[in-house]
Amino acid sequence: MTSFREKAKSELMTIFTAAVAAVDPERIVKQWVQVNDELAQIGNCSFSLNKVGKLWVVGAGKAAARMAKALEEILAKYLAGGIVITKYGHGLPLEKITVREAGHPVPDEAGVEATKEILRLVQSVGERDAIFVLISGGGSALLIAPSTGLTLRDKQEITTLLLNNGVPIEQINVVRKHLSQVKGGQLARHAYPAQVFSLILSDVIGDPVDIIASGPTVPDPSTFKDAVAVLHRYHLWDRLPPRAVRFLTAALEGKQSDTPKPGDEVFSKVKNFIIGNNYQALQGAYQQAKTLGYRTLILSSSIQGEAREVARVLAAIAREVVRSGNPLSPPACIIAGGETTVTIRGEGLGGRNQELALAIALDLQGLDNVAVLSAGSDGTDGPTDAAGAFAFGDTVARGQNKGLDAQAYLQNNDSYHYFKAIGDLFQSGPTGTNVMDLQIILVQQPEN
Amino acid sequence: MTSFREKAKSELMTIFTAAVAAVDPERIVKQWVQVNDELAQIGNCSFSLNKVGKLWVVGAGKAAARMAKALEEILAKYLAGGIVITKYGHGLPLEKITVREAGHPVPDEAGVEATKEILRLVQSVGERDAIFVLISGGGSALLIAPSTGLTLRDKQEITTLLLNNGVPIEQINVVRKHLSQVKGGQLARHAYPAQVFSLILSDVIGDPVDIIASGPTVPDPSTFKDAVAVLHRYHLWDRLPPRAVRFLTAALEGKQSDTPKPGDEVFSKVKNFIIGNNYQALQGAYQQAKTLGYRTLILSSSIQGEAREVARVLAAIAREVVRSGNPLSPPACIIAGGETTVTIRGEGLGGRNQELALAIALDLQGLDNVAVLSAGSDGTDGPTDAAGAFAFGDTVARGQNKGLDAQAYLQNNDSYHYFKAIGDLFQSGPTGTNVMDLQIILVQQPEN
Numbered sequence: 001m002t003s004f005r006e007k008a009k010s011e012l013m014t015i016f017t018a019a020v021a022a023v024d025p026e027r028i029v030k031q032w033v034q035v036n037d038e039l040a041q042i043g044n045c046s047f048s049l050n051k052v053g054k055l056w057v058v059g060a061g062k063a064a065a066r067m068a069k070a071l072e073e074i075l076a077k078y079l080a081g082g083i084v085i086t087k088y089g090h091g092l093p094l095e096k097i098t099v100r101e102a103g104h105p106v107p108d109e110a111g112v113e114a115t116k117e118i119l120r121l122v123q124s125v126g127e128r129d130a131i132f133v134l135i136s137g138g139g140s141a142l143l144i145a146p147s148t149g150l151t152l153r154d155k156q157e158i159t160t161l162l163l164n165n166g167v168p169i170e171q172i173n174v175v176r177k178h179l180s181q182v183k184g185g186q187l188a189r190h191a192y193p194a195q196v197f198s199l200i201l202s203d204v205i206g207d208p209v210d211i212i213a214s215g216p217t218v219p220d221p222s223t224f225k226d227a228v229a230v231l232h233r234y235h236l237w238d239r240l241p242p243r244a245v246r247f248l249t250a251a252l253e254g255k256q257s258d259t260p261k262p263g264d265e266v267f268s269k270v271k272n273f274i275i276g277n278n279y280q281a282l283q284g285a286y287q288q289a290k291t292l293g294y295r296t297l298i299l300s301s302s303i304q305g306e307a308r309e310v311a312r313v314l315a316a317i318a319r320e321v322v323r324s325g326n327p328l329s330p331p332a333c334i335i336a337g338g339e340t341t342v343t344i345r346g347e348g349l350g351g352r353n354q355e356l357a358l359a360i361a362l363d364l365q366g367l368d369n370v371a372v373l374s375a376g377s378d379g380t381d382g383p384t385d386a387a388g389a390f391a392f393g394d395t396v397a398r399g400q401n402k403g404l405d406a407q408a409y410l411q412n413n414d415s416y417h418y419f420k421a422i423g424d425l426f427q428s429g430p431t432g433t434n435v436m437d438l439q440i441i442l443v444q445q446p447e448n
Numbered sequence: 449m450t451s452f453r454e455k456a457k458s459e460l461m462t463i464f465t466a467a468v469a470a471v472d473p474e475r476i477v478k479q480w481v482q483v484n485d486e487l488a489q490i491g492n493c494s495f496s497l498n499k500v501g502k503l504w505v506v507g508a509g510k511a512a513a514r515m516a517k518a519l520e521e522i523l524a525k526y527l528a529g530g531i532v533i534t535k536y537g538h539g540l541p542l543e544k545i546t547v548r549e550a551g552h553p554v555p556d557e558a559g560v561e562a563t564k565e566i567l568r569l570v571q572s573v574g575e576r577d578a579i580f581v582l583i584s585g586g587g588s589a590l591l592i593a594p595s596t597g598l599t600l601r602d603k604q605e606i607t608t609l610l611l612n613n614g615v616p617i618e619q620i621n622v623v624r625k626h627l628s629q630v631k632g633g634q635l636a637r638h639a640y641p642a643q644v645f646s647l648i649l650s651d652v653i654g655d656p657v658d659i660i661a662s663g664p665t666v667p668d669p670s671t672f673k674d675a676v677a678v679l680h681r682y683h684l685w686d687r688l689p690p691r692a693v694r695f696l697t698a699a700l701e702g703k704q705s706d707t708p709k710p711g712d713e714v715f716s717k718v719k720n721f722i723i724g725n726n727y728q729a730l731q732g733a734y735q736q737a738k739t740l741g742y743r744t745l746i747l748s749s750s751i752q753g754e755a756r757e758v759a760r761v762l763a764a765i766a767r768e769v770v771r772s773g774n775p776l777s778p779p780a781c782i783i784a785g786g787e788t789t790v791t792i793r794g795e796g797l798g799g800r801n802q803e804l805a806l807a808i809a810l811d812l813q814g815l816d817n818v819a820v821l822s823a824g825s826d827g828t829d830g831p832t833d834a835a836g837a838f839a840f841g842d843t844v845a846r847g848q849n850k851g852l853d854a855q856a857y858l859q860n861n862d863s864y865h866y867f868k869a870i871g872d873l874f875q876s877g878p879t880g881t882n883v884m885d886l887q888i889i890l891v892q893q894p895e896n
Contacts (some may be wrong), residue, residue: 007765062608066881103719206767232512232766279768280773282774297774297775298768298772298774299764299765299768299774299775300761300764300765300767300771300774300775301768301771302767302768302771302774303760303761303764304764305757305758305760305761306754306757309753309754309757309758310760310761311585312752313748313751313753313758313761314746316748316750316751316752317747317748317785319654319748319750320727320746320747320748320749320750323727323750324727324746324749325777326709326745326747326748327745327746327748332761338764339526359678365808390718
């Protein structure tokens with residue numbers, strides 16, 4: 001069993017690495033943007049570099065610096081300059097593009113200042129210029145510009161209020177876009193009439209461009225009236241900071257311009273491209289698993305739901321592979337991705353991937369030939385130093401040998417300490433990209 | 449959309465019908481037991497009908513009468529007689545086998561009396577005789593023989609106590625087997641030294657023969673000591689009916705014989721056969737879906753977990769079919785089975801299949817080409833007159849048109865009334881078999 005575990009871990013890591021490589025920010029930017037013979041090609045769009053004005057780069061997200069680095073190389077002499085914002089510790093020294101670091105997941109004043117720089121830049125570019133906007137996970141917190149008269153603190157207070165009062169995320173976003181100068185298509189308005197190419201690395205299920213980083217270059221159908229209606233619906237209007245009430249009251253009286261709507265002319269100059277997503281990572285995993293000799297199946301790139309319940313379904317599929325060779329016969333690799341949630345009931349340490357791995361281990365007990373890795377594609381999982389964890393048919397038994405009760409650890413949401421104790425944490429370090437999570441299930445033939 | 453829905457419903461019903469037909473009790477008994485030229489064949493066992501003594505049939509479960517009917521036909525003149533117990537309304541007039549009806553899911557005195565008849569019969573058969581034991585879902589409540597000195601009421605009181613105090617089902621079973629004269633291999637002991645052939649239609653995930661109908665012909669590794677330990681662990685010993693305390697105290701002193709253990713000689717004369725299970729039903733569905741022209745995948749026959757969370761994973765897979773053609777490209781049929789659970793928080797009416805269908809509808813909103821049926825293979829779902837329900841991409845929208853909020857109905861566990869209002873209940877009537885639940889997902893090509 002030890003040798004099976006070690007070999008399976010090694011293969012799971014190889015597959016994970018291939019998945020992450022398939023959405024490497026530098027690589028995918030270079031796939032999407034090419035310059036040949038004075039012609040720039042972005043996806044299926046192209047323009048002559050002799051006819052365009054200057055080229056600029058702005059952006060925000062955990063992968064912003066690496067995406068910017070690639071663009072600096074591709075655009076080379078054609079690049080005029082730019083500013084991107086990334087999370088603390090994720091910066092890179094670039095030549096023409098300024099990289100600012102700021103707070104994430106909690107936004108800070110550094111983010112506000114850097115966003116001001118971006119807004120000044122895009123407002124100053126000429127009509128014939130083109131701006132590349134680089135969007136990746138975390139962009140919503142990093143690209144932050146409270147509406148005139150509001151402070152960062154006001155916005156945070158309102159977000160906390162919305163989160164704590166059961167407001168669904170779609171409705172929270174309606175409010176947030178209306179307390180911002182940059183979200184909900186407003187960056188595109190500031191950039192108008194320059195040409196905008198948005199390159200988006202998606203960290204949201206289904207790749208909804210209006211949700212990823214709050215859609216700075218995407219039309220927003222919602223209105224100030226909708227935002228105020230949400231606040232009334234949840235009885236939060238009277239609990240808003242006074243500045244927010246003044247701002248929204250003025251906005252309702254038409255004293256503020258609303259976010260740009262679908263059909264607004266600013267979007268005639270905008271192209272949004274999803275250049276990387278969870279599905280691409282799954283495809284990378286798929287190719288690698290095939291190379292390793294596995295029959296391979298991509299189950300879904302939009303897995304969601306409570307982590308421990310999702311685990312039960314994945315375990316049921318693994319059991320069926322063992323039992324009847326469905327949906328694939330061994331050696332089989334089943335690949336899934338998306339983003340689960342964890343309803344925290346305990347006081348332990350973990351992340352949604354480690355929780356999923358612990359739950360699946362409980363359902364895989366006694367299966368000798370199954371190995372699972374659940375991990376965040378960015379190399380992190382919850383507030384831990386792990387990206388995820390490995391699960392095997394003997395994960396529960398090896399815990400018992402050390403006096404650990406896997407079920408009790410799961411109840412306490414303490415998956416991190418369980419996996420740490422048995423040596424099955426997956427610690428990849430930061431991967432430089434972020435397309436949510438991956439689950440990789442290997443089922444070997446019985447004789448292995 | 450209407451014509452798509454009608455066609456999809458019709459195909460889903462055809463596939464469901466094929467699934468149920470594949471585990472039809474009469475059909476599978478006839479597949480497993482054959483008589484040719486004085487030779488009886490049961491699976492891979494055979495014996496000469498000239499050398500054996502008399503042949504008897506006993507059994508219990510919702511499908512018991514139909515299984516017995518098939519055996520009457522197969523064994524014909526070789527059959528001496530027998531007694532089977534089935535649920536009220538599930539009886540059939542047979543010639544040589546007495547069919548008793550009794551209470552299910554709550555056992556009653558009719559079950560106790562009929563079980564006494566069965567015990568008297570099996571104790572009276574000769575060493576050279578053979579007994580066919582027919583086991584199907586519901587057998588645990590129908591084949592009921594409280595230990596000497598206990599009443600049915602005592603047993604029910606204890607079961608309620610165990611269920612209400614968070615005792616896991618495995619430990620509940622340990623206690624129940626030790627308050628019974630028939631569960632946990634004890635029917636086999638009563639039948640010894642006759643030859644026993646147990647034909648089991650499984651209604652439990654993974655087909656654990658010791659769990660299905662509480663394993664009347666299967667060794668029980670657990671002891672009276674284990675049963676008493678469970679009662680102490682959950683602080684229930686002092687809350688037991690006095691007769692149970694007296695019985696168990698005497699048992700601990702060795703005054704009662706324990707359930708027969710693995711290796712016990714009584715099992716040298718017992719063969720247990722799983723003749724039907726959820727996987728077989730899925731295979732029936734698979735063949736029918738192929739015939740209808742679908743690319744088809746069996747996902748798992750052991751799906752478990754909270755119904756609404758399982759729904760999210762199944763919806764994610766359906767979405768991937770639409771989005772990328774994984775794990776199959778349309779026209780695709782994905783088949784799953786097992787038994788989900790519902791944590792009741794509301795006050796509505798429904799069953800786990802209807803709840804799953806309502807939850808999946810919420811995640812399928814806007815998909816034009818997807819149709820789902822979740823249904824109990826026995827034709828019932830919860831305390832309703834439906835077997836399950838159909839879900840489509842417009843299930844939520846059609847409810848809205850009638851002023852119904854699907855999310856609110858789900859929160860209130862009121863899936864039955866939602867589906868009744870929009871006309872998407874699946875009412876098959878009793879199917880005569882029971883191998884848990886089925887989920888069938890159809891994804892058509894966009895042009896359909």
